[in-house]
Amino acid sequence: MKQNLINIAYLVSGIMFIYGLKHLQSPATARKGNQLAAIGMLVAIVATLFFKELLTPVQMLLGVIIGAGIGVFLARKVEMTGMPELVAAFNGFGGVASALVAGAEIARLMAHNAADTGGNEFTAVSAITISLSILIGMITFTGSFVAFGKLSERISGNPISFIGMRLITIVFLLTAVGATIWMAMESGAFPGINEPILYGAIALAVAGAFLGVLLVIPIGGADMPVVVALLNSYSGLAAAATGFVLNNNALIISGALVGASGLILTNIMCVAMNRSLLNVLIGGFGGDSGGPEGGGTSTAGMTVNSTSPEDVAILLSYATKVIFVPGYGMAVAQAQHAVRELSEELAKKGVDVKFAVHPVAGRMPGHMNVLLAEANVPYDQLFEMDEINAEFDTTDVAVVIGANDVVNPAARHDKSSPIYGMPILNVDKAATSIVLKRSMRPGYAGIDNELFYNSNNQMLFGDAKASISAVTNEVKQL
Amino acid sequence: MLENLIVFILASIIGSEVISKVPAMLHTPLMSGSNAISGITIVGALIVAGMVGDVWAMWIGFAAVIVATINVVGGFLVTDRMLQMFKKKD
CATH class of the missing domain: 3.40.50.1220 (TPP-binding domain)
Structure with missing residues (x-):
């Protein structure tokens, strides 16, 4: 019964997210749409707090209060010119949340109590979904904070690359794949402490963190709109992956909506620059200080008109x-x-x-x-x-x-x-x-x-x- | 698993249909608003952290609750702040 009520609440919040986004199709209704989505979120949170039997309601509520306080502070304080970096930072928080939930799920499964696992067995599929959740979450986390650094000019807006960068990227990607396989081979192992799963998860988190940095540092200032939109999409995909881990439709629906939104924006940005996503991600194009003159018509000897x-x-x-x-x-x-x-x-x-x-x-x-x-x-x-x-x-x-x-x-x-x-x-x-x-x-x-x-x-x-x-x-x- | 995948695909299609009609003018609020929606992970964090006695799961989940709430509350608020500035000529 309670589970049904929760599912109905999640359905309601999913519908509110969709209609909220639909209202963003016009500036006249956009504000209402955002409020609708916020109420949808409240419905999902309240339903979870009330209908799930939380063992530690005080701690959880405390977590919500701390997070809300920080969120309110940041949202109020920011200047409109600082909006790109704030959006990037919030995105990073969303990403790391997904990775942490996957980590907590592993800890929960490892808690040496069969009843706690809720009858969930650790299967090869769980290994893949947990891995994706950690990996995408961590890429979103570090990638967004590097983007934050670039946008707020705490680090250079110039593309940064070094010899062997692509090789290192490949090594980390292989590490991630290897760790996932290692974890998948342990299917059926829970409950109980399981070292391959534990170390596999840690390796994934580290690989994801480095991959996020490597994804964003070669991107120049002018290409930031693309990468910010892409990270936006990742944060949604991370949430959806977490939804697969927990078998939770609220997370899957919302994650899919955000993932789609980010991908559409990424595509629009690429088309507006006449460049492919791959070309942008390889990077090295367009720093903040301007590079040497590329090709193009020679302008040597030409003069400009100056006015007052x-x-x-x-x-x-x-x-x-x-x-x-x-x-x-x-x-x-x-x-x-x-x-x-x-x-x-x-x-x-x-x-x-x-x-x-x-x-x-x-x-x-x-x-x-x-x-x-x-x-x-x-x-x-x-x-x-x-x-x-x-x-x-x-x-x-x-x-x-x-x-x-x-x-x-x-x-x-x-x-x-x-x-x-x-x-x-x-x-x-x-x-x-x-x-x-x-x-x-x-x-x-x-x-x-x-x-x-x-x-x-x-x-x-x-x-x-x-x-x-x-x-x-x-x-x-x- | 298959059920989850069906839900994911259907939601992606609805999302694409709805979002592709958002005008470029509202792309920033769209990003920050949808970003706030991705903070739905807070629900996952509450479930994982709140339902077991395990200390590790609790504390990792506690951290997840905090960051997800920053994402949700900050995201919706800042989007609201932006959207209230969009005005028609009077």
């Missing part, structure tokens, strides 16, 4: 239509509020203002949208690449704020360019383009940008926030 805030203000004020193109540079300069103020001043003058967001702009999927939303830019002014690309032809001024590779026309025609084939925002088709940039340093792909040398392009050098504020002041005086 006064000139930009005049150009914008008398335009009919202006499109802003934000990139990671806007996040770094924290210029989103200044940009919103400028867009409002222009709207007051009757200028049609829109924002064009490239799918991989920033450090995680949807990064720019969150920053602009924080700065109170209404979401009906934000447009996806496919929606807005045709409009650049009829645009007077396109203002590029800290974006680079996603507006490089070389992607369209220069077969020797590393970004050839990547879909870009057609900024060069606007009557005039203005690029805000600190210096002539190349973008994250380490290649020069043709756009800068176009005759109808003007560069506004300096800190994006200061530049935009200067332009806004000039616009106000016109």
